[in-house]
Every structure is written in C-alpha cells, then in structure tokens.
Amino acid sequence: MTKQYLIEQIRKKDSFLCIGLDVDLDKIPEHLLQEEDPIFAFNKAIIDATHHLCVAYKPNIAFYEAYGLRGWQALEKTINYLSEKHPEIFTIADAKRGDIGNTSSRYAMAFLEDLGFDSITVAPYMGKDSVEPFLAIENKHTILLVLTSNPGAFDFQTRLLEGKELYKYVLETSKTWKNSENLMYVVGATQAEYLKEIRQIVPNSFLLVPGVGAQGGSLQEVCKYGMNKGVGLLVNSSRGIIYASGTEDFAEAATKKAEVLQLQMKAILNR
Amino acid sequence: MTKQYLIEQIRKKDSFLCIGLDVDLDKIPEHLLQEEDPIFAFNKAIIDATHHLCVAYKPNIAFYEAYGLRGWQALEKTINYLSEKHPEIFTIADAKRGDIGNTSSRYAMAFLEDLGFDSITVAPYMGKDSVEPFLAIENKHTILLVLTSNPGAFDFQTRLLEGKELYKYVLETSKTWKNSENLMYVVGATQAEYLKEIRQIVPNSFLLVPGVGAQGGSLQEVCKYGMNKGVGLLVNSSRGIIYASGTEDFAEAATKKAEVLQLQMKAILNR
Numbered sequence: 001m002t003k004q005y006l007i008e009q010i011r012k013k014d015s016f017l018c019i020g021l022d023v024d025l026d027k028i029p030e031h032l033l034q035e036e037d038p039i040f041a042f043n044k045a046i047i048d049a050t051h052h053l054c055v056a057y058k059p060n061i062a063f064y065e066a067y068g069l070r071g072w073q074a075l076e077k078t079i080n081y082l083s084e085k086h087p088e089i090f091t092i093a094d095a096k097r098g099d100i101g102n103t104s105s106r107y108a109m110a111f112l113e114d115l116g117f118d119s120i121t122v123a124p125y126m127g128k129d130s131v132e133p134f135l136a137i138e139n140k141h142t143i144l145l146v147l148t149s150n151p152g153a154f155d156f157q158t159r160l161l162e163g164k165e166l167y168k169y170v171l172e173t174s175k176t177w178k179n180s181e182n183l184m185y186v187v188g189a190t191q192a193e194y195l196k197e198i199r200q201i202v203p204n205s206f207l208l209v210p211g212v213g214a215q216g217g218s219l220q221e222v223c224k225y226g227m228n229k230g231v232g233l234l235v236n237s238s239r240g241i242i243y244a245s246g247t248e249d250f251a252e253a254a255t256k257k258a259e260v261l262q263l264q265m266k267a268i269l270n271r
Numbered sequence: 272m273t274k275q276y277l278i279e280q281i282r283k284k285d286s287f288l289c290i291g292l293d294v295d296l297d298k299i300p301e302h303l304l305q306e307e308d309p310i311f312a313f314n315k316a317i318i319d320a321t322h323h324l325c326v327a328y329k330p331n332i333a334f335y336e337a338y339g340l341r342g343w344q345a346l347e348k349t350i351n352y353l354s355e356k357h358p359e360i361f362t363i364a365d366a367k368r369g370d371i372g373n374t375s376s377r378y379a380m381a382f383l384e385d386l387g388f389d390s391i392t393v394a395p396y397m398g399k400d401s402v403e404p405f406l407a408i409e410n411k412h413t414i415l416l417v418l419t420s421n422p423g424a425f426d427f428q429t430r431l432l433e434g435k436e437l438y439k440y441v442l443e444t445s446k447t448w449k450n451s452e453n454l455m456y457v458v459g460a461t462q463a464e465y466l467k468e469i470r471q472i473v474p475n476s477f478l479l480v481p482g483v484g485a486q487g488g489s490l491q492e493v494c495k496y497g498m499n500k501g502v503g504l505l506v507n508s509s510r511g512i513i514y515a516s517g518t519e520d521f522a523e524a525a526t527k528k529a530e531v532l533q534l535q536m537k538a539i540l541n542r
Contacts (some may be wrong), residue, residue: 062377106333127423152398
C-alpha cells in the first residue's frame with residue numbers, strides 16, 4: 001500500500017485509528033474457547049465490528065508466538081482475512097525485529113512478502129544494515145522504534161548521545177539510509193510533548209502512536225504536537241477496544257469504544 | 272540449565288563451541304528436499320554429527336519464521352529433539368526480541384517455557400521493563416545484545432552516550448536490573464579488541480560471541496581478551512560449519528569443521 005492511499009483512507013473514513021489485535025486467551029470471552037480456532041474467531045469478530053471505524057490493524061506477534069503453531073496459524077488466517085475482505089486496511093506486524101543484514105532479510109520476507117503485511121515494526125539498536133533489508137521492499141513500510149511508550153524508554157532513548165537524545169540521533173541517522181522514504185516511526189503517546197521536536201526532524205513521516213488509552217496517553221495532546229498536513233498519525237488502541245467487554249457482547253462493546261475514538265478523530269480532522 | 276552446569280560441560284567436552292542452526296532451503300543439500308521435513312532432517316543430521324564437539328546450539332528464529340508454519344514446526348521438532356536426546360546441550364533462541372513489559376512476558380513464555388529453550392537473545396533499546404520479564408524465569412538466561420558483529424554496530428552502539436560508549440552504558444545499566452545474574456551478553460568477534468573493556472565491566476558473565484569464521488573474527492583474539500576463570504565464552508559458528516559441504520557428505524564435513532574449532536578450543540583451555 002502506498003502512503004498516498006493510506007492518507008486517502010484516513011480522509012475517507014475520518015479516522016486514523018489503528019486497532020491492536022493482541023489476543024490473550026485468558027481475556028477473551030469464554031464462549032469463544034469452544035471454537036475450533038478461538039484466536040481467529042475473536043479477531044474476525046473484532047474486525048467485522050470495527051473495520052469501518054479504523055484504517056489499520058496491528059497484531060503484536062508476541063501474542064501469537066506465545067501459542068506456538070496454533071498461534072501462527074491464527075495469525076496467518078487473520079492476515080489472509082484482512083487481505084481478502086478488507087484490502088483497504090493498512091496492516092502492521094508489530095514484531096520489533098532487527099538482526100544482521102542477511103537475517104533481517106529473512107524477517108522481511110516472512111512478514112512483508114509471505115504473510116503480506118503492509119508494514120513491520122523494527123528495532124534500531126543494530127543500525128543501518130539491520131534495517132535496510134526491510135526498507136528495500138517496494139510499497140512496504142518499516143516502522144522504526146524511536147521513542148517507546150514504556151517506562152524503560154527513559155533508560156537509553158532519552159539519554160544524550162553525542163549531544164542529542166538517542167531517539168533524535170536514531171531519527172536523524174535513519175533519514176540517511178537507503179529507501180528511507182519507506183520509514184515510519186513509533187512514538188509513544190505517553191511522551192506527547194516530545195512529538196513537537198520529532199516533527200521538526202521528520203515533518204512528513206507517518207508516526208505510529210501506541211499508548212493512548214490503557215497506557216494513559218491523550219489523543220488531543222498527540223494531535224496537537226504530532227499532526228502534519230497529510231495527518232501523519234496512526235493512533236493505536238489495543239486493550240481499550242478489544243477487551244471493552246469480556247462477555248458475549250464483546251464485539252458490540254468494541255464497536256462503541258472504537259466509535260468514541262473515531263468521533264474524536266473526526267472532530268479533530270474537520271476543525 | 273544452571274551456569275555451573277554449562278561450565279562443567281565446557282570442561283568435560285573441552286569446547287565452548289556454539290553451532291548456529293540457520294537453515295536456508297536454498298543452501299542445504301538437494302537430496303534433503305525430498306524429506307517430509309527438510310529443515311528438521313538437516314538439523315537432525317547436523318546435531319547427530321556435531322553434538323559431541325559443541326556445548327550449545329543456536330537456531331536463529333528468522334530462518335524458521337521465513338518458512339511460516341512449517342518453519343515453526345521444524346523449530347519445535349529441533350528443540351524437542353535436543354531436549355530429549357541431548358539435554359546436556361545449552362539451547363539459545365536467537366530471537367533478538369524486546370517489547371513493553373506485558374508483551375515481553377509473552378515472548379519469554381513462548382521461547383523459555385513452551386519451547387523450553389535455555390536462553391534467548393534480547394535487544395536493549397526499550398530498557399529495563401522490556402528485559403526483566405525474561406530475567407524473571409529461574410535457571411533460564413537472557414543474552415542481551417551489547418556490541419553486535421555487523422557494520423551497523425558502529426551507527427549507535429559505539430557512540431558516546433553521556434560520556435561512554437552506548438554499549439558500555441547498556442552493560443552497566445543492565446547490571447542494576449532485577450535478576451541480572453541471569454544475564455549473558457552478545458559481543459561480536461569482529462570487535463575482539465573491545466572485549467578487554469567489556470570484561471572490566473562484567474568480569475563473571477558469559478559472553479556469546481558470533482562472527483568467528485564467515486564474518487571474519489579470530490578465535491585467538493576473542494579468547495585473549497574475553498576469557499575468564501569460568502571460561503565465560505560461547506563462540507558461535509553457523510555457516511562455516513553447517514554449510515561446509517553442499518552435497519551428501521554435508522554432515523561429515525560439518526563434523527570436520529567443528530573438530531577444527533574444538534581442537535583449537537581444547538588447546539586454549541589446556542594451555
């Protein structure tokens with residue numbers, strides 16, 4: 001999917017909502033456990049109930065790997081369902097991968113080509129040759145971890161590296177990499193005040209913003225500092241939507257929670 | 272597996288060799304492609320041919336994810352085969368994972384509990400709460416990326432963060448984390464001269480050293496600067512051993528290549 005197409009979808013749906021599909025069998029409604037594939041059954045119901053309100057879905061791969069083979073099977077079914085039924089939706093493999101060059105190529109192949117995700121999250125610690133294999137694939141997007149939403153973000157990311165915060169140094173360095181136009185960035189909503197300075201470094205890039213909702217970030221703050229002319233934001237909510245109810249009405253509850261966010265986004269986009 | 276048991280195995284086998292099981296279907300002998308599970312068939316043959324010469328195996332998970340479901344199946348079979356036939360072998364999931372706390376717990380569960388690996392490689396960028404869930408599991412080991420063997424290591428890892436190289440800062444910070452006695456560290460062999468300073472910071476920890484062989488690192492240099500009283504080294508070779516021959520004699524060729532390294536290690540251990 002091209003960036004331009006994603007922007008058109010955002011305008012069409014009045015939404016820049018991304019929904020995190022982080023399926024935990026201990027949290028999904030009990031009646032689904034009798035399904036042949038409870039994980040996929042849950043995802044399908046969530047997708048059917050929310051696809052008109054969001055522009056992206058983001059399965060965090062850890063939640064699938066935790067269930068081994070059946071987790072991978074459910075992941076494959078979920079991405080295939082999205083590709084077939086909702087090809088207009090932007091898909092993100094939240095995998096946070098990164099390895100030496102020939103190995104990163106393998107991850108790129110697995111997630112962007114074979115599974116067919118539109119994008120993947122990637123960790124920067126190993127530098128240029130660990131990220132460029134992801135960037136090399138046309139019309140696919142590499143979402144680099146810059147400033148994350150967890151407490152550990154302050155351990156290294158905000159420390160000064162050669163006179164500037166490590167996350168800014170990563171941002172600036174990444175702009176020099178080959179095919180850097182295929183980069184997007186992860187910036188946690190819990191650090192909204194940082195978005196202003198990030199926008200000075202990457203005025204045109206998309207930012208994937210987790211941490212709105214369960215982790216405490218504010219949508220208004222994120223938009224105030226992070227929005228650009230092409231919107232440039234994908235705001236993610238996972239637990240707040242998919243676990244809005246733990247009983248049989250979970251899909252309707254998810255619709256309602258997604259609607260609240262989409263209406264707030266619509267107001268912001270049209271003001 | 273305890274660290275003490277690993278040290279005993281090293282002494283018993285006169286070897287601190289780790290063999291990387293990075294299976295690429297384009298590189299394995301053609302006759303194996305007719306097997307029901309060529310990836311596992313290859314791994315089984317390599318393990319049968321080399322287990323007496325090494326103390327650890329390290330499948331890089333990217334090579335398995337690249338083959339989707341059948342890749343995961345082969346990974347499960349490989350780790351099960353090792354657990355059953357060779358429980359004395361230390362197993363490393365080379366996964367380079369790391370995510371927010373509740374998500375890292377999922378990866379820890381997947382690799383250290385369900386699959387039953389003795390250890391996993393983890394990336395440090397997201398800080399303390401992204402690593403501690405791995406450290407919490409008893410008698411399992413978290414191998415933190417510190418200084419990697421690829422060219423991109425010089426993009427961030429060797430830059431000065433608050434007056435010291437980022438990799439040293441990561442090392443020192445990691446020592447303050449809960450259950451830090453379960454930490455080991457990845458230090459690339461291509462940077463052997465850095466090992467001296469690393470040993471000053473973590474005199475007692477095990478270092479996993481990739482990059483000997485195909486990537487150009489020297490075993491002598493690594494041992495000169497990196498060895499401690501408990502040996503403290505696992506030196507990895509992947510391609511140099513497993514692809515020593517691309518024909519029917521691949522297993523014998525792997526034995527020979529592993530033997531060369533093991534004999535060098537024996538000489539170093541007994542001098």
